[in-house]
Amino acid sequence: MKPARSTICVDKLLDAAQTVVLQGGAASITLDAVAAEAGVSKGGLLHHFPSKEKLIEAMVVRIVAEWRQDVMEAIEAQPHGPGRVARAFLAMSFEDHPDFADCVRRSTVVLLTALTANPKLVQPLRDVYRELETLIANDGLKPGYGEAVLSAIDGLWFSKIFGTRDVSAERSAAIRASLARLVEEGVAGVEGRMESKQTKGAGA
């Protein structure tokens, strides 16, 4: 009912936990390290989170909510029409949004931490993805096109996580252009089917 000071405190602890994993990697999260980073004792930390798992769980919930918020805002920022969601993902992922880039970096390491601690803790992310899949499915594109774009974005996350690719700005722009082309194809496919209604019914 009145979580004023308590919320502030919890947020401070979650910030500290994020800082720890961001600086030291997923495996470096210990109650000692988080407590030290937050400037409290282990006892004080454990008063708010009865276990390390609860702490990680809260981290996941918060970061996923933040990311979901960014996604929704990115969609709102796009003009209505077919491919709106797909275009939002492209804009979000390829344009220079330092805040969002930060969110991605934090998200990846937090999610990794959760995954290794206990795969069930990743559930909030899965829930948002289910939501996104519905949005993509209703994005007005030919089936598979929006999903492919989303998958390519996931692939960028993958490469951030494992450090597999260092995309130059030039190459990044080329990738974005090709994905934008794919969205156009997806739009055209649907419009084409709408214009020429002679297609053999239950194709999809």
Next chain:
Amino acid sequence: MKPARSTICVDKLLDAAQTVVLQGGAASITLDAVAAEAGVSKGGLLHHFPSKEKLIEAMVVRIVAEWRQDVMEAIEAQPHGPGRVARAFLAMSFEDHPDFADCVRRSTVVLLTALTANPKLVQPLRDVYRELETLIANDGLKPGYGEAVLSAIDGLWFSKIFGTRDVSAERSAAIRASLARLVEEGVAGVEGRMESKQTKGAGA
């Protein structure tokens, strides 16, 4: 010079380590667990791998080599011509190759294990990716198209790792079709530029 029995033994230990992480997750790898799975004592295990990190390192080297081998064979299996590499990735990732699906499952968990233990251990994967980027860059596609396909494949790995998406066979086929379409676009883009040679020289 003569690694006959020694190699067999090492392979047995690496198999055991893989089994452990495959069954219990990345965090479950302990010297005790691996030794038990291999049917040796901890001392016996540590005789071959002086530290846990060395064990993980060897796991990574082996699984990455195996995966690279699969990739190269998939490329060989494709007809020559523009988009060969991109098509190989699509074939590998979407067709029913139980062996390869297994390789992917093992790879992901092994790489996760390495990443959390020490990010430097993932280096063999990064090396192969650099190799792949060269192959993709010379695949005869318009810039960005092959890279986008590779990124989408990475995205499938991402979703396997985090369990974010359950792709139905139908949707999977649709995604593949759209990516195949993207490859065609990439081929057409280059052929278009080749036919009309009025382009400004040093584009690539």
Next chain:
DNA sequence: GTCTATATCAAGATAGAC
């Protein structure tokens, strides 16, 4: 080359003072 036994240590969690 493989084993047992053990040293060492770090980390999660608890108890109870303030």
Next chain:
DNA sequence: GTCTATCTTGATATAGAC
């Protein structure tokens, strides 16, 4: 609600017998 002190566990790695 925050602290200090402590318990307990489990894991890495070593030492030395066989």
